[in-house]
Amino acid sequence: MTGYPEHQLADTRARHVLDRLAAQDAAERAAGLPQEQRIRALTPPTGVFLYSVLLALRPKFIFEAGSAVGYSTIWLALAARQYGGRVIGSEIRPERARLANEHLAEAGLAEVATVLEGDAAELVRQFDAIDFLFLDAEKDDYGRLFLASIDRVVPGGLIVADNVVSHDCRAYQELVRSRPDVYTVTLAIERGLEWTVKRW
Ligand SMILES: C[S@@+](CC[C@H](N)C(=O)[O-])C[C@H]1O[C@@H](n2cnc3c(N)ncnc32)[C@H](O)[C@@H]1O
Numbered sequence: 001m002t003g004y005p006e007h008q009l010a011d012t013r014a015r016h017v018l019d020r021l022a023a024q025d026a027a028e029r030a031a032g033l034p035q036e037q038r039i040r041a042l043t044p045p046t047g048v049f050l051y052s053v054l055l056a057l058r059p060k061f062i063f064e065a066g067s068a069v070g071y072s073t074i075w076l077a078l079a080a081r082q083y084g085g086r087v088i089g090s091e092i093r094p095e096r097a098r099l100a101n102e103h104l105a106e107a108g109l110a111e112v113a114t115v116l117e118g119d120a121a122e123l124v125r126q127f128d129a130i131d132f133l134f135l136d137a138e139k140d141d142y143g144r145l146f147l148a149s150i151d152r153v154v155p156g157g158l159i160v161a162d163n164v165v166s167h168d169c170r171a172y173q174e175l176v177r178s179r180p181d182v183y184t185v186t187l188a189i190e191r192g193l194e195w196t197v198k199r200w
Helices: 012-030 044-057 071-083 094-106 120-126 139-152 170-177
Strands: 061-065 086-091 113-117 130-135 153-162 182-187 193-198
Touching (some): 012 044, 012 071, 012 094, 044 071, 044 130, 044 153, 061 120, 071 086, 071 094, 071 113, 086 120, 094 113, 170 182, 170 193
Parallel strands (some): 061 130, 130 153
Antiparallel strands (some): 153 193, 182 193
16 A cells, blocks of 8 residues: 555665555564564555645755654655755764665665764754754654754744654644744544645
8 A cells, every 4th residue: 555646756776665665564563563673664645745835835945854764765766867956864863874775775865865864853953954853763762862952953944843743742743832932733544644845
């Protein structure tokens, strides 16, 4: 079950990797593996949604907090390649960062996206003009990751956080709602996305 019609993703090389990782994620969930042993990928429709958002808004520089083995990073990179964008992912577990970069290379996207190993809140300090920030690390850490990044997001930049309906992300949602420098709304798409725009 890929969640998207084949014509929406004509790149067969990338589709092969995406479909394999989606199948792995589904099998791991079905087997009831503990969270730390699963790749915890986005749902395929969430991937299609992010892909289409990028194609519409064309953010030049994309930073992802929590890349795991690169499933979401591939979706972001596929879109970014089409308009000349660049994706930097981050992953705290070294083995996963290595796999993510292998999967990006296998999908033919190594020139568009790289996953750095380490804590996203530290790695993000290297960048100062983030157009699109995707939060998909530990859900109780979203606030810290947001606070480490928000000054580096450009005015009009978009911050999307996954799992805000499937998990208890109230602390994060209260944080973004308390801030006068962003507009925010919860989108009931798949596992729930918090959609936050930095004000001009
Ligand atoms: C939900 S998974 C990410 C799934 C990935 N975005 C995808 O859709 O394929 C969360 C990942 O974030 C990583 N992580 C947790 N805390 C992190 C941090 N502070 N910085 C970077 N990565 C982190 C975890 O090791 C885990 O692999």
